[in-house]
Each structure stands twice: as structure tokens, then as C-alpha cells.
Amino acid sequence: MKCAFTGLKLAICLVMLTMAPAFSQTTNDEATLNSASAPVAYIYLPAAGGVDVYSVNAAGKLTLVKGSPFPVTGEMEDVNGKYLISVGNTWLHAYPIESNGGLGKQVGTINTAAYGGSQCGETNGVGSTLDRTGKYLYVYLFLPGDGNSDACAVMQSYQVESNGEFKYLGYVEADGNPQGLDVKPDSIPAFSSNDKFAYALYPNFEDGNYTSFTAFKVASNGDLQGLATFTSTDPQTPNDAWFYNPTVIAPDNAGHLAVVLNWFPGEGPLRLASYTIDGSGNLTSTNTYKNMPSLAESGQGMAISPSGKLLAIPEAAGVHLFNFDGGKPITANQRIPIAGGANALGWDNHNHLYVQGNAGLYVYTATPTSVTEVAGSPFKIANGKWILVPKP
Numbered sequence: 001m002k003c004a005f006t007g008l009k010l011a012i013c014l015v016m017l018t019m020a021p022a023f024s025q026t027t028n029d030e031a032t033l034n035s036a037s038a039p040v041a042y043i044y045l046p047a048a049g050g051v052d053v054y055s056v057n058a059a060g061k062l063t064l065v066k067g068s069p070f071p072v073t074g075e076m077e078d079v080n081g082k083y084l085i086s087v088g089n090t091w092l093h094a095y096p097i098e099s100n101g102g103l104g105k106q107v108g109t110i111n112t113a114a115y116g117g118s119q120c121g122e123t124n125g126v127g128s129t130l131d132r133t134g135k136y137l138y139v140y141l142f143l144p145g146d147g148n149s150d151a152c153a154v155m156q157s158y159q160v161e162s163n164g165e166f167k168y169l170g171y172v173e174a175d176g177n178p179q180g181l182d183v184k185p186d187s188i189p190a191f192s193s194n195d196k197f198a199y200a201l202y203p204n205f206e207d208g209n210y211t212s213f214t215a216f217k218v219a220s221n222g223d224l225q226g227l228a229t230f231t232s233t234d235p236q237t238p239n240d241a242w243f244y245n246p247t248v249i250a251p252d253n254a255g256h257l258a259v260v261l262n263w264f265p266g267e268g269p270l271r272l273a274s275y276t277i278d279g280s281g282n283l284t285s286t287n288t289y290k291n292m293p294s295l296a297e298s299g300q301g302m303a304i305s306p307s308g309k310l311l312a313i314p315e316a317a318g319v320h321l322f323n324f325d326g327g328k329p330i331t332a333n334q335r336i337p338i339a340g341g342a343n344a345l346g347w348d349n350h351n352h353l354y355v356q357g358n359a360g361l362y363v364y365t366a367t368p369t370s371v372t373e374v375a376g377s378p379f380k381i382a383n384g385k386w387i388l389v390p391k392p
Contacts, residue, residue, distance in 0.1 A: 037057050037058075038057065038058070039055040039056060039057060039101060039391060040056055040057060040058050040348055040349065040350045040352070040390065040391055041055075041056040041348040041349075041350075041352070041388055041389060041390045041391060042054065042055055042056070042065075042079075042097075042101040042388075042389045042391075043056065043062065043354075043361075043381075043386055043387070043388055043389075044076060044079055044084060044386060044387045044389065045381055045382060045384060045385075045386040045387075046075070046076050046382075046384055046385060046386075047068070047069040047382060048069065049069045049071065050068075050069035050070045050071040050072045050103075051068070051069055051070050051072050051076050051084065051103060052064065052065075052068040052069050052070075052381070052382070053065040053067075053068050053070065053101050053102055053103065054379075054381070055100070055101050056348065056352070056363075058350060059374060059375065060352050060363040060364075060365065060374030060375075060376075060377070061374070061375070061376055061379075062361065062363070062376075062379040062381070065100055065101050065102045066100070066102070067102045067103075068102070070095070070102055070103035072084070072086050072093070072095060072103065073086060073088065073091075073093050073106070074086035074087050074088035074091060074092075074093055075087055075088070076385070076387065077127065077128045078128060078129065078130045078137065078387070079097070079387050079389045080130050080134025080135070080160060081097065081134055081389055081391075082096070082097055082134065082164075083095060083096055083097060083107075083108075083160060083164050084097060084103055085128070085130075085137060085160070087123050087128055087139065088123070089122045089123065089124065090111055090112045090113040090118075090122055090123065091109055091110070091111055091112070092108075092109060092110050092112065092137070092139065092158070092166055093106055093108070093109050094106065094107055094108035094109070094160065094164040094165070094166065095107070095164075096164060107163065107164035107165070108160075108161075108163070108164035108165040108166055109166070110158070110165075110166035110168065112139060112141065112156055115156060115168045115171070116156070116168075116170065116171045117141055117154040117155075117156045117171030118141065119143075119152065120141040120142060120143045120152035120153055120154045121141055121142060121143030121152065122141065122142075122143075123139055123140065123141055123142075124142060126140035126142050126153070126185055126188065127140060127188045128140065128188065129188045129189055129191075130160075131191050131195050131198075131218065131222070132191050132193070132195050133195060134160065135159060135160060135222065136157060136158065136159055136160070136169075136218075136222035137157075137158045137159075137160055137166070138155050138156070138157055138158075138188075138189060138198075138224055139155065139156045139158065140153065140154070140155055140174075140185060140188065141153070141154050141155075141156060141171075142185075153173070153174040153185050154171045154172065154173050154174060155171060155172050155174065155189075155224055156168070156170075156171045157169040157170050157171065157172070157222060157223045157224045159221075159222055169221060169222055169223040170223040170224075170225075172216065172223075172224050172225055172226055173226070174200075174202055174214065185200060185201070185202050185203075185214070186200070186201035186202060186203060186211050186247075187200045187201040187248075187249065188200060189216060189224070190249045190250065190251045190257070191218075191251065192251060192255060192277050192281075193251065193252065193253045193254055193255050194255070195218055196217065196218055196281065197215065197216065197217055197218065197227065197277060197281040198215070198216040198217075198218065198224065199213055199214070199215055199216070199249055199251075199257065199283070200213075200214045200216070200249075201213065201214065201246055201247065201248075201249065202214045204245075210245040210262065210264050210265075211245055211246060211247055212245060212246070213230070213232055213246055213283065215227040215230035215281055215283075217281055227281050229280060229281075229282075230281060230282060230283075231282045231283075232275075232282065232283045232284075233282075233283065233284040233285060234261075234273075234285055235261065235271070235273050235285045235286075235287040235288055235289065235292060236287075236288040236289060237263060237289055238263075238268070238289050242263065242264045242265065242267075243263075243264055244261035244262065244263055244264070244271065244273070245261065245262050245264050246259045246260065246261060246262075247260045247261070247262050247270070247298065247299070248260035248298065248299040248300055248302060250302045250303055250304050250311065251304070252304040252308045252324065252326070253304075253306060253308055254308055254326060255276060255277045255326075256274055256275060256276055256277065256308075256324075256326050256327055257274070257275040257277065257283065258272065258273070258274060258275075258302065258304055258311050258324060258330065259272075259273050259274075259275055259285075260272060260273075260295060260298065260299035260302070261273050261292070263289075268294075269294035269295060269296070270294065270295040270296075270297075270298070270299065271289065271292040271293070271294055271295070272292055272293045272294075272295055272299070272311075272322065272330050273285050273287045273292050273330070274287060274324070274325075274326065274327050274328060274329065274330055275327070276326070276327040284327075285327070286327060287329050287330075291329040292329065292330070293322065293330055293331065293332055295313070295320075296315075297313075297314075297315050297316065299313050300314070301313075301314045301342075301344055301345060302314070303345060303346060303347060304324055304347075305324075305347045305351070305353070305366070306347055306348075306349050306390070307351070308324060308325075308326070309323065309324060309325070309367075309368050310322070310323065310324060310333065310353075310366060310367075310368060311323075311324040311330060312345050312347070312353055312355075312366075314341070314342035314343065314344065314345055314355070315335075315341060315342060316341040317335070317337060317338070317341055318335055318336045318337040318338035318341060318342055318355075318357075319335065319336040319338065319342050319345060319353070319355055320332075320335050320336075321333040321334050321335070321336065321366065321371070323368055333368065334371065336355070336364065336371060338355060338357045338362060339357065339358065339359065340357055340358035340359070341357065341358075342355045342356065342357055343356045343357065343358075343383070344356045344385075344386070346388035347388075347390070348388065348390040348391075349390040349391070349392065350390075351365050351366055351367055352364065352365060352366075352374070353365075353366040353371075354388055356381075356383070356386065357378060358383075359378045360377075360378035360379050360380045360381055361377075361378055361379045361381050361386075362377050362378045363376075363377045363378075363379065364377070
């Protein structure tokens with residue numbers, strides 16, 4: 001310990017030096033205190049001039065990281081724990097994550113227009129995603145139809161290298177749009193827990209205006225490819241009439257999907273189903289219309305907790321929690337009321353559920369048997385897109 005003060009400050013420093021041996025007996029207390037204050041997650045939020053970063057401790061308290069907002073070019077899209085990735089019209093950018101969760105200067109960039117798939121235009125309006133390892137990035141490119149040519153949609157694959165540079169791997173076409181209408185893919189891919197398969201939704205117009213599963217396999221080098229052998233065994237419909245089509249997908253960490261289903265041609269309420277992913281990437285649900293819970297709203301933005309036991313769905317009145325148990329039928333748990341409703345939500349690895357509402361970011365400790373709002377919630381943050389990055 002180095003002291004360079006005078007007067008009272010020096011006296012305080014000398015007392016601390018004298019008491020040092022006594023403090024050595026409180027190592028466990030200090031470890032407990034440090035553990036309680038250590039970040040369990042970081043939140044990244046676009047702000048004027050860049051990106052605001054918040055650290056979250058084990059108690060669920062948010063603290064703005066010094067240096068926020070950090071300058072970023074393009075729109076913040078993804079964070080893999082080591083780099084934050086932003087996307088411009090055609091350029092990808094990578095910024096290193098510092099030890100306190102803040103952002104360093106740009107270390108990698110690449111022009112999507114210089115690689116295969118660029119015939120489908122810019123990265124406008126569909127989005128991008130990382131696989132679960134954070135090593136591979138997948139970016140949608142979309143070009144609307146203009147009456148003389150069909151709409152065009154592809155996904156480019158990139159490896160995010162250890163130094164933050166991007167390596168182009170290839171591209172895959174999104175499911176075809178047979179009538180050439182001005183239609184974007186309905187979702188970015190959701191990856192299976194083993195990172196071997198991915199599932200998205202795409203508009204289908206062969207039999208009507210509905211969405212269908214689009215399935216992909218992940219090659220050994222991380223490139224995303226179409227899964228030509230894909231099949232889906234869907235829940236039984238009333239009287240076996242028509243079929244259910246998927247509208248929202250959320251994966252768990254054990255080879256299952258929660259899926260919102262619409263009974264084509266739009267009769268009856270939306271239903272909530274569970275699917276199991278087999279070794280070939282096919283989907284199977286043993287649910288039926290008799291045991292699937294109904295939804296009054298779209299289910300957009302739903303997410304399964306890391307434990308795999310709870311499914312959270314944003315609603316106009318708050319959050320609806322459901323019990324999730326792999327491929328078994330989903331059952332209702334409880335509702336969390338939030339004035340003005342829930343705009344977005346996410347989970348960390350410490351049973352914290354984060355919900356963005358009009359009053360700020362609400363934080364709850366949520367388990368199948370109890371839900372408790374943490375002290376200080378809701379925390380004041382700007383309304384807008386945010387990314388939650390849990391620490392292991």
C-alpha cells in the first residue's frame with residue numbers, strides 16, 4: 001500500500017496500515033462482499049452518441065458503466081461476451097468488450113457487399129444473430145421486389161475471429177417467395193442447444209397467407225446451409241382439420257422449442273406448443289389442441305429461462321409466465337402485472353427476469369414457485385432496443 005498524503009489523510013492511511021493484519025481474518029467476508037457486487041450480466045443499450053453499458057450485480061441492481069456512451073458506428077446488433085457487433089447498411093463492425101463491460105475502439109470491419117449474396121442488397125430491416133458459441137455471425141440481406149423482379153433474401157455467414165476480424169464463410173437463400181411479392185423473412189434464426197441446427201419463419205403463399213418453419217444445418221466450419229431433409233410433426237388440430245402454422249419460436253438449452261401456433265385459416269385462439277429436436281434436425285410435437293394453452297396476444301419476444309423451467313411472454317398488461325418442461329405440454333404459471341405492459345424481456349443465469357416497460361427496466365427474481373421484484377426496480381433507462389449478456 002502506497003500513501004502520499006499529508007495531515008489527516010496520512011493519519012487515516014497509517015491507521016489502515018496498522019490494522020492490516022486484523023483484516024486478514026475477514027477474507028471470507030470480503031470474498032462474499034466482492035461476489036455480491038461482481039457483475040452477473042451486462043446490458044447494452046443504444047444511446048445518443050453510441051452505446052450505454054450497465055453492469056448488473058447478483059442482487060439485480062443496475063449501474064451505468066463509466067465511459068458510457070461508448071462511440072459505435074452503425075446499429076448495435078449482437079454481443080458475444082468478447083465483442084460488440086454493429087451493422088450499417090453493408091458494413092459490419094466489431095468493438096472489444098473491456099474487463100468492466102465497456103467498449104474499446106473498433107478492431108474489425110467487413111463490407112457485406114463484397115461477398116456472395118450481396119445481390120440481395122443491404123442489411124435493412126431483418127437483422128442478424130450469433131450462434132450460441134458467439135463464434136459465428138449470420139446476417140440477413142434483403143432486396144424488395146419492384147414489380148419487374150422478385151424479392152430476394154439471403155443469410156451471409158461470418159466467423160468472428162479471436163482478434164475481432166470477420167471471415168466470410170458463405171451464404172444461403174431464405175425459403176423461396178414463389179409469387180415474387182415484397183416480403184421479408186419473419187424472423188432471424190433460433191439455434192438448437194447443440195448449435196447444429198437453426199430454425200426461422202418465412203412467409204408461405206402456396207396455400208394461403210401463413211408462415212412455415214425454415215430449417216438450416218450448421219456446417220463444420222460454421223456456414224449455414226439449408227436442411228433439405230427437414231420434416232415437422234405438428235400438434236393435432238380439432239377434428240384433424242387444416243393445420244397449425246408457427247408464428248413465434250423460442251429455444252431452450254436442452255434440444256426443445258417453444259412455438260406459438262396459429263390454426264390455419266385463422267380460426268380459434270393462438271396456441272402454445274413444445275417441440276423436440278431430433279438428431280437430424282427434425283421437429284416433433286406430441287401436444288394436441290386439448291392440452292396446449294391459448295394466448296390472447298402474439299407471443300412475440302418470448303424467452304425461456306436458462307434453467308429451462310419458465311417461459312416468459314410479454315403482454316399488454318405485463319408478463320405471462322408458463323411452466324416449461326422439455327417436450328411436455330406447457331402449463332400456465334402466473335402473470336406479472338406491469339403498468340403500460342411489457343415491451344421486451346430477457347433472462348440472466350441467476351434467475352433474474354428483465355422486463356422493459358414504460359417506467360424503465362423491471363428486474364425480478366423468478367422461479368417456478370416465486371416471483372420477487374428486486375430492490376430499486378424499475379431502473380431508469382432509455383426506451384429502445386437493448387441486449388442482455390449474462391456472464392457464466
